[in-house]
Structure formats: structure tokens, C-alpha cells
Amino acid sequence: LTLHFCSVIKTFRVFRDEKFTTSLVKEETDLTVDLLTDNLWKEKKFKPYNFNAFGVVPVRGYLHPLMKVRTEFRQIFLEMGFTEMPTQRYVESSFWNFDALFQPQQHPARDEQDTFFISKPMCTKNLPSEYVKRVEKVHSVGDYGSSGYGYEWKIEEAEKNVLRTHTTASSIRMLYEIAKKPFKPVRYFSIDRVFRNESLDATHLAEFHQVEGLIAGENLSLGHLMGILQEFYKRLGIEKLRFKPAYNPYTEPSMEIFSYHTSLKKWVEIGNSGMFRPEVLLPLGLAENVTVIAWGLSLERQVCS
Template structure:
């Protein structure tokens, strides 16, 4: 920012405060009304704070989604998959004619989604409808966003308050973390490092009902800040399982893990004490890799802490044993693969994947 513009922005802010004798309530609104960049306004305000000319504090803002130009087109005309479905007559249509009718972009996106949704099918001569009626849920969602409807996840505030208190001051036998828990920090989106967030949602839903023992499983993508090597990737798939019942202990967890991994063909297991912020006790799980001639970590496990479960509303005598493992590392051990990059990622050996069956393990 050059000196002249900096002076202009400073004069505008200070002039507003002096002439109106009012607070500048929202820097975003102030910038928009005067045609300034909000980032530049914030930078100048911070400079004025440093010079002790003004005092300011951050404000909480409810973020709402806004449609892009492409989104507005689909809100008006329908999603690409719906446009593709609607463009197919009852007698069918050739793929070339359909592509010309829709245009390259709509055809490309719409074709992938329509096939995924099982709306259409490709015969030898032409494309035809596979179902008689479809609902364009994408268009409905886009219209709601365009009407200003918030799509932020609404959390139960009483539960959020209990979580905040546990973090700051502890409870249920925990001393907490002793820091100021900030809602705006917790609301931030980030690439998840594990799927325990899914388990937490399921357990909270379970706590709202009359309790009964449950087993939950999930498989999904996770992301880590890892240095990539032959046994580590920055993104991979996590398999997570948990059992929720009364009277469960560490012995139950080890027994379940032994049975679980033996069914995957892995009988050589070791357990190592570990620390997890949401389980205690916790154990890392190691399996022996014959090709690498060493023990390879294949998962993590533990018993969910009371200070995690009790604020949800679960009964005092209920315990949860849980474990998580990558999909890739056990596959390496089972198939004798020495480099994880041959199995998953941009360097994957596609011929290796094509030449092996989808499932060779009888569970």
C-alpha cells in the first residue's frame, strides 16, 4: 500500500470517528460503503491501534454462503446431471448429439453425476434414461443458499458450553487443559486428521436416546502433516470401530483387536502404550511386515475418556472401546507391498491394483 493511499484510509477512518462521534461498528460494512478493500482497512486499523490512536476489538460474524455465477446458472437451469437427464428423450439419444445439445462442461459434469446416481445408462447406440423420475436436490439446495438461508452446522449450545468448561477447567476426574477455549477457533474448517469426529457425533446421538449397547464402524479419508516415505502418506483412509457398552475394559479392547486383525490375516501383533487426548488408556498397534522385516504401526486404540463421554449425556457406567487403523498399511502387509506409494496416490501401480481381486479375504 503506497503512502498516499495509506493516508487516505487513515483520514477516512479518523474523520468518521471525529465527525460522527460514533463507533465504527463493522469494518467490513465501512469498507464496502466507501469502496475500499476490507483487508486494507483492517491493516490501517491495526496500524492505528499500534500508534494508540484508536482501540478496537474483533467481532463475531455469521458467515453465509454466496452463489458464484456458475452456481446461479445451475440454480436457474438445474444441476448439470438434471439438465442431462432432462435432455434425454424417452426413445434415447446418441452421446454425440447429447453432448452438442448441452455443451462440453455441462455434459462432462452431468454425465459423471448422472451415472453415479444411476439415472442414465449407456447402450451401444445411444444413451437412455434408467429411471422415470428424479429429484434435483442440488438445485433445491442452491436456491436455499440464494435466498440467504444459512447452512452452517447448528450445535447444541448446552453441550458446547459443557465442552468449553471441560477444556478450560476440567471435570469428571480431568483437570482440563487450562486455556481459554474460543468458539471462533473451534468453528474453523480444517482437513481432519482422524475420523473420531464421526464417532463423537454418533455417540452424542446415542446419548439422546434410551441407552443400548452399540457397535459403530466408519471408513473415510483423513489428512496428516507427514513427511512422505515408503510407509507414510499425507492422506490415506482410516477405518474406525468402536463398541459402546457397560463394563468394558482394556482386556475387552485387546481381545477385540486380536480377533479383528486375525480375520485380516495378521496374527503377529504388538501393543505399545501411547497418549491420545480423547482416550485413556491408549495403545498403538503394530503388525509385523515380512517384506520389510520389521514391526509397522497399523493403528491406534484406547478407551474414550469420561470427560468426553459424560458431557454428551451417556450413563456413568458406560464405557467405549475404540480403535482406528489405516486401510493402506494392513493391505501392504497382506499383499507384501514394500512401498505405500505403489498402493495409493499419484505414483500408485495401477497394474498391481487391476490384476488383484477386489476382495480376497473371507471375513
């Protein structure tokens, strides 16, 4: 057994040595150009370096806010059972971008004031001929219970190349491929760039990202669309939604989607939606009981808001 005894110090003496001073001297931490140029370093006192201390973490690359939100959107779609569509076609023919979506050739959106037309190559010639004939008929004289638009449809207009104005051009291509096989319900989504000939301001861009989702199934209704929208936006943290009737050339009925903005204290538009018209689906060769519900929104708008 070892016993330790601690002595208590009650008094102590303080002596001045050569380092005693009545003023504090700031120690330098960096050897600057000025200190070297003027030889001031000889008069300065430098703080000893601690080589065991961690240095400043170097600045590295960061994920762009758009790409960060894009990843979140993509993950939500995948969790809801959607498959990502190929969307690598930035240049589309007017046929897939407009005509196949029952958008008339006189529509204002097809003017140069709203669309970027490609000068070289100016036209596309490899369009599916039988499908083109069915689209031409439903535009000019009508078909499938529709009276059409009653105008002279021109293949020359349909062949013009454009920078796609929406990713729905990719959606109609996917539906065209689906129609070639025995039908199975599908869920698709895409997030990619689109281009509009817009005057740039705080709310308009000439190039932005469109988020689009579509579901093809049998006898889907507007109720299914509203339900899937409620679930989709709920996963984004948006629960207060309103729907307002709207017009789109290729969907009927169509709805604008509004959400209540707590900071602005008002309802703001956050998307568009609808059910694809028979004039779009039936020329593809899909059965009459096959319906397609879809919606789209701007990625940039969600990031900014």
C-alpha cells in the same frame, strides 16, 4: 451279426506333388500396414482364418486394490456385528474434529502445518449450544473429576472449518446421537477419507483412508479391547500381535498395535487403539458406567504391507 475285418497296411508309397517343398514357409496371420504399402501381401501366404475359434478376451475394468481390500475390511466388520457409520462429512468444524474429543486448542495437530483449514465457508455457527458449554467447561476449568487443561477456551477456534483429520469426528457425532436416547450397546465402524497437511514421502500422504471401529457398552475394559483386536486382526490373517502404551488426547489408556512382519523380520506398527476418556463421554450425557473402546488404522498401510 455283422463282422468287421481290418486289414493291416505293411507298405506304402510316397509321391511328390506340386506342394512338395524342402523348406518351411511361415504363414502370415495379420495383414499389416507395411504389407499393404509395399504390396508384399501378394507374395505372402496367409494362414486360413478359423472363424469358430475364440478370440482374445477384451480387457475390462478391474477393482482398484484399495477398494478390494476395503471390501474385505467391510465384510469382516459386518460379520462381527458392526454397523457402518455415515461418514459423508469431509469438511468438519474444529469443534467436532478436535474440541469434542478433548483435544486442546493449543495442540500442535491444530496448526496449519498439520491441518487443512477451509477459507470458504471459514466457520460453522450451528453447534449444539448446551453441549458446547459442557465441552468448554471441561477444557477450561475441568469437570467430571478432571482438572481440564486450565486455559481460555475460545468458541472462535471451535467454529473454524477444517478438512477432517480423522473419522473419529464422525464417531463422536454418533455418540452424541446415542446419548439422546436410552442407552443400548452398539458396534460401529467406518472406512473413509481423511486429510493431513503432510509432506508427501514414502510413508506419508496428504489424503488417505482411515479404518475405524468402536464399541460402546457398559463396564468395558482394556481386556475387552485387546480381545476384539485379536479377533479382528485374526480374520485379516494377522495373529502375532503386540500392544505398546501410547498417548492420545481423547483415549486413556491408549495402545499402539504391532504385528510381526515375516518378510521384514521385525515388528511393525499397524494401528492405534484406546478407551475414550471420561472428559469425552460424560459431556455427551452418557452414564458413568458406559465405556467406549475404539481402534483405527490406515487402509493404505495394510495394502502396501
